Amino acid sequence: MYSYTEFDDAFLAERNAQFRAQVERRIDGSLTEDEFKPLRLMNGLYLQLHAYMLRVAIPYGTLNGRQMDQLAMIAERWDKGYGHFTTRQNIQYNWPELRDVPDMLDALAEVNMHAIQTSGNTIRNVTADHFAGAAADEVADPRPVAELIRQWSTDHPEFQFLPRKFKVAVSGAPHDRAVIKAHDIGLRIVERDGALGFEVIVGGGLGRTPMIGKVLYDFVRSEDLLPTLEAIVSVYNLLGRRDNKYKARIKITVHENGIEDIRARVDARYALIRAQFTGVDQQMLARIEADFAAPAFVEKSIAPFEAAYTNDPVFRAWADTNVDAHRAPGYAIVSISLKAHGATPGDATADQMRVMADLARRYAHDELRISHEQNVILPHVHRADLPAVHAALKDAGLGTANIGLISDIIACPGMDYCALATARSIPIAQEIATRFDALKIEHDVGPLKIKISGCINACGHHHVGHIGILGLDRAGVESYQITLGGDGTEDAAIGERAGPGFSADEIIPAIERLVMAYLDLRQDPSETFLATYRRLGLAPFKSALYPEAKADAA
Amino acid sequence: MPKAFKPSVVTANALLEGDVVYMGASGWVRDLAQAEVLTDEADADIRLIEAQAQADTVVGVYLAEVDPDGPTPTHFREAFRAKGPSNYAHGKQETA
Ligand code: HEM
Ligand code: SF4
Numbered sequence: 132m133y134s135y136t137e138f139d140d141a142f143l144a145e146r147n148a149q150f151r152a153q154v155e156r157r158i159d160g161s162l163t164e165d166e167f168k169p170l171r172l173m174n175g176l177y178l179q180l181h182a183y184m185l186r187v188a189i190p191y192g193t194l195n196g197r198q199m200d201q202l203a204m205i206a207e208r209w210d211k212g213y214g215h216f217t218t219r220q221n222i223q224y225n226w227p228e229l230r231d232v233p234d235m236l237d238a239l240a241e242v243n244m245h246a247i248q249t250s251g252n253t254i255r256n257v258t259a260d261h262f263a264g265a266a267a268d269e270v271a272d273p274r275p276v277a278e279l280i281r282q283w284s285t286d287h288p289e290f291q292f293l294p295r296k297f298k299v300a301v302s303g304a305p306h307d308r309a310v311i312k313a314h315d316i317g318l319r320i321v322e323r324d325g326a327l328g329f330e331v332i333v334g335g336g337l338g339r340t341p342m343i344g345k346v347l348y349d350f351v352r353s354e355d356l357l358p359t360l361e362a363i364v365s366v367y368n369l370l371g372r373r374d375n376k377y378k379a380r381i382k383i384t385v386h387e388n389g390i391e392d393i394r395a396r397v398d399a400r401y402a403l404i405r406a407q408f409t410g411v412d413q414q415m416l417a418r419i420e421a422d423f424a425a426p427a428f429v430e431k432s433i434a435p436f437e438a439a440y441t442n443d444p445v446f447r448a449w450a451d452t453n454v455d456a457h458r459a460p461g462y463a464i465v466s467i468s469l470k471a472h473g474a475t476p477g478d479a480t481a482d483q484m485r486v487m488a489d490l491a492r493r494y495a496h497d498e499l500r501i502s503h504e505q506n507v508i509l510p511h512v513h514r515a516d517l518p519a520v521h522a523a524l525k526d527a528g529l530g531t532a533n534i535g536l537i538s539d540i541i542a543c544p545g546m547d548y549c550a551l552a553t554a555r556s557i558p559i560a561q562e563i564a565t566r567f568d569a570l571k572i573e574h575d576v577g578p579l580k581i582k583i584s585g586c587i588n589a590c591g592h593h594h595v596g597h598i599g600i601l602g603l604d605r606a607g608v609e610s611y612q613i614t615l616g617g618d619g620t621e622d623a624a625i626g627e628r629a630g631p632g633f634s635a636d637e638i639i640p641a642i643e644r645l646v647m648a649y650l651d652l653r654q655d656p657s658e659t660f661l662a663t664y665r666r667l668g669l670a671p672f673k674s675a676l677y678p679e680a681k682a683d684a685a
Numbered sequence: 686m687p688k689a690f691k692p693s694v695v696t697a698n699a700l701l702e703g704d705v706v707y708m709g710a711s712g713w714v715r716d717l718a719q720a721e722v723l724t725d726e727a728d729a730d731i732r733l734i735e736a737q738a739q740a741d742t743v744v745g746v747y748l749a750e751v752d753p754d755g756p757t758p759t760h761f762r763e764a765f766r767a768k769g770p771s772n773y774a775h776g777k778q779e780t781a
């Protein structure tokens with residue numbers, strides 16, 4: 132865990148004092164809303180449909196028990212007793228009142244957290260693989276470099292007014308759990324001739340023009356990374372379209388100019404600025420790496436795990452879906468589902484947050500991660516402790532065994548909260564989860580990712596869902612468009628539109644027909660929905676979705 | 686041809702709490718049922734300007750169409766604003 136310096140603490144205190152004064156001046160009328168809005172957005176404060184919303188960054192998804200406890204305290208004291216974890220490893224509070232926000236920011240600062248650059252046209256919260264530091268397939272922990280990038284980008288004077296928001300994701304493993312190909316810059320740590328370096332991918336993004344990022348460089352040495360990033364963002368800052376908000380993202384810049392042209396410009400810029408990076412950043416990185424040293428893993432018998440696995444079918448089902456391989460012998464990674472059937476995806480109550488904080492302290496070396504799939508991870512749990520962890524989770528309503536299954540749905544807030552939405556997302560997610568729970572086929576269906584967004588901005592990642600659902604407004608009625616075959620991993624793909632949209636009443640039966648069709652079409656239970664879709668293409672799924680169209684054509 | 690004016694209410698978000706408010710006959714109200722329904726376009730324009738002048742109380746003032754019977758919202762977005770979110774009784778429905 133990165134530990135703050137005196138400089139970091141003073142910086143946050145000063146920022147918060149500044150904002151407190153700005154809020155006071157807004158309330159006493161000396162600042163107009165037009166003057167205040169950019170200031171509040173710089174501090175993560177939005178105005179949504181029913182209330183303000185405060186977005187707090189959880190850098191690379193990492194936090195400790197004390198920080199989680201503080202998030203719970205804030206939820207209870209200034210919000211309505213819960214928080215919403217998002218696809219960008221943030222937590223959002225949906226109900227703060229304007230005059231309380233400075234106190235909330237101070238409470239965050241007490242545990243080294245803040246809401247800076249969680250909005251605006253700047254480099255946003257740097258995200259990372261949520262299994263960082265634990266995954267069995269990891270080449271290196273991506274968090275030290277993510278922290279370095281955060282320090283470089285926070286308040287970077289050149290990059291406060293980019294053409295549009297800018298998102299960076301880092302992964303240290305061949306299997307991509309951070310959706311790096313759908314980010315403005317995606318970085319993957321790779322090894323070449325015994326040295327670690329970075330594959331640099333640019334120009335991915337979702338939203339109204341979804342694109343998969345392209346490889347800009349296949350290997351950048353560690354000491355050349357920051358100058359390379361600086362060169363990329365500078366080129367984008369200069370070249371990015373400012374005439375049209377929808378064309379302002381770097382994915383459009385790369386698309387319109389071509390990756391070769393962008394590479395030539397980045398190379399030129401790099402040559403100019405390289406000398407400014409004198410190696411201080413590498414000294415910083417070394418200090419940060421020490422902060423992220425692996426915990427002291429212990430050796431003990433896994434007999435309690437084996438006994439529970441053999442004797443308790445509920446534990447076994449949970450261990451099969453929610454537990455992943457760890458790089459240390461005897462250890463496991465636990466994913467805590469925030470997707471109990473019928474619950475709001477990504478929401479946790481203050482009590483649940485405290486249970487998770489407590490489990491982290493007792494069984495997981497005081498570490499937690501937030502995943503982009505809106506779940507919480509205990510990265511380092513000894514297998515012997517899994518039965519106890521599971522029992523505590525179950526008591527707190529956190530024991531749902533559905534990670535990666537049909538009810539583990541990503542859903543953005545949609546029109547239940549978001550001012551930009553064109554339809555609701557949450558009730559659709561709730562109904563799908565409830566329906567498939569009632570059918571009792573979730574485990575038989577196996578790995579299947581449904582992702583839902585309440586508008587074209589795609590905050591719910593619907594483009595990279597195996598089944599994507601996009602909420603639209605069709606003549607004053609909520610309508611849902613289905614896409615199929617999307618994938619957010621190293622084989623990233625944008626889903627294909629299946630056909631006309633469905634009304635809110637029709638969408639759940641449509642998803643059911645789709646899943647039933649898959650069960651008929653798969654070669655055997657080991658062939659996943661995505662694999663079946665890739666083998667057969669859209670046609671058979673389309674006929675399942677639109678049976679009338681098939682009848683008409685016959 | 687100009688669009689025919691439909692009955693509307695003036696709506697906004699409260700500056701301090703951020704929640705949905707409507708212009709009533711004598712000041713801002715929380716409940717759509719107590720909002721003043723404007724049926725004449727010229728009246729509506731005047732009320733809108735009055736509302737916009739109250740920038741120390743409210744944010745994001747606009748006219749929202751309603752069915753004068755009630756009044757009730759004509760679009761689902763306004764229905765959600767009037768009622769609160771679907772997943773919890775945390776908005777207007779909390780006090781209704
Ligand atoms: C205050 C509420 C929100 C607002 C106003 C908002 C706004 C937007 C907008 C305008 C875009 C499109 C940007 C572009 O392409 O230029 C976008 C994209 C996105 N947002 Fe949100 N969003 C909100 C909440 C969320 C939440 C709750 C999540 C996570 C659950 C999220 C995650 C994302 C992601 C992943 C994308 C697409 C990735 C990309 O930028 O290419 N946002 N958002
Ligand atoms: S996708 Fe649209 S509705 Fe959903 S959070 Fe993003 S902006 Fe709001």
